[in-house]
Amino acid sequence: VHHDRAPVRVGQSALRVKSVIAVGSGKGGVGKSTVAASLALTLRRLGSKVGLMDADVYGPSIPHLLGLTGRPAITESKRIEPIRLGDMPVMSMGFLIEPDQAVIWRGPMLHGSINQFLGETDWGDLDYLIIDMPPGTGDVALTLSQAIPLAGSVVVCTPQEVALLDAVKAISMFRKVNIPILGMVENMSGFMCPDCGKTYDIFGSGGARDKAEELDVAFLGKLPIDITLREAGDAGQLADVIEHNEKARAPLDAIAKSV
Ligand code: ADP
Numbered sequence: 001v002h003h004d005r006a007p008v009r010v011g012q013s014a015l016r017v018k019s020v021i022a023v024g025s026g027k028g029g030v031g032k033s034t035v036a037a038s039l040a041l042t043l044r045r046l047g048s049k050v051g052l053m054d055a056d057v058y059g060p061s062i063p064h065l066l067g068l069t070g071r072p073a074i075t076e077s078k079r080i081e082p083i084r085l086g087d088m089p090v091m092s093m094g095f096l097i098e099p100d101q102a103v104i105w106r107g108p109m110l111h112g113s114i115n116q117f118l119g120e121t122d123w124g125d126l127d128y129l130i131i132d133m134p135p136g137t138g139d140v141a142l143t144l145s146q147a148i149p150l151a152g153s154v155v156v157c158t159p160q161e162v163a164l165l166d167a168v169k170a171i172s173m174f175r176k177v178n179i180p181i182l183g184m185v186e187n188m189s190g191f192m193c194p195d196c197g198k199t200y201d202i203f204g205s206g207g208a209r210d211k212a213e214e215l216d217v218a219f220l221g222k223l224p225i226d227i228t229l230r231e232a233g234d235a236g237q238l239a240d241v242i243e244h245n246e247k248a249r250a251p252l253d254a255i256a257k258s259v
Contacts, residue, residue, distance in 0.1 A: 017127070017128070020129045020149070021039075021129070022141065022144060022153040023133060024174065025135050025167065026163065027163065028136075030158045033054075033056065033061045034187070036062070038241075039154070039259070040130040042256040043127070044088055048128055050128045052088060053129060053130070053132070056132050057103055057134065059134070060092045060093045063092050064233075065238045068083050068090055068095075069095075070083045080116070081122055086239075089123050110139060111139075118144075136169070136173075138177060145179050150180070152182035154183060154185055155174070155181065155184045157187070159206065163203075164208065167184065181217045182220065186205075186209065188225045190222075191225040192224060220258045221251060221254045223255065226248050228245055229241060
């Protein structure tokens with residue numbers, strides 16, 4: 001992704017952004033939201049202006065991962081004021097519904113809410129807007145691709161064969177709606193025992209790199225199973241890990257630099 005792109009705009013909206021990056025996966029539970037949030041935080045740490053949009057409207061987990069709560073206010077100019085983590089604007093369906101409330105959408109409502117998030121949120125000037133996509137389905141990808149030119153997508157998967165098959169579907173879904181594939185990230189790729197230093201390939205390792213090669217897409221890097229990431233995500237403190245834990249953030253730095 002080039003930093004010297006001209007900013008794109010959605011209609012008359014307040015969004016002025018150089019690169020929109022969608023983070024997707026074939027199925028849930030592979031760490032897509034963790035990677036999306038960590039990528040946004042890492043790009044910000046490396047000096048970019050970043051916004052994070054949670055388009056996983058059925059299972060919004062970004063507010064929880066970042067420890068954010070609150071209701072977005074509507075400004076006088078009828079814009080949605082996003083919730084901010086420091087200077088990073090974040091928008092999620094999670095800010096609009098009760099935590100235990102299920103979201104039941106019809107297609108047009110989904111389409112409308114994604115367009116509102118994009119076009120009516122007061123994002124300001126951004127270098128990157130990172131979008132956490134819902135797993136699997138193509139309707140949000142289709143809506144996005146019609147609303148805004150995306151720089152591309154990052155597909156997250158685990159090294160397991162079943163997860164890789166789902167990742168292949170995600171790639172073909174992005175291709176169908178003409179969203180370029182920036183590459184694949186292998187998450188939960190091995191676990192290094194902190195006591196003995198030995199690496200255990202719990203879900204396997206290396207499968208995504210091979211699959212990426214086979215599909216002719218870039219391999220952006222791997223993220224090991226790291227208990228600090230899981231604990232920080234559960235505690236709403238993912239930002240602290242990215243800011244302060246050099247060991248945990250090192251693989252994320254490499255991934256952020258490769259997008
Ligand atoms: P998805 O968005 O694909 O459903 P999440 O990002 O919500 O997945 O992650 C699912 C669970 O796995 C969360 O509890 C998260 O903290 C954990 N997790 C994700 N990636 C890692 C990792 N690399 N190491 C340890 N735990 C992880």
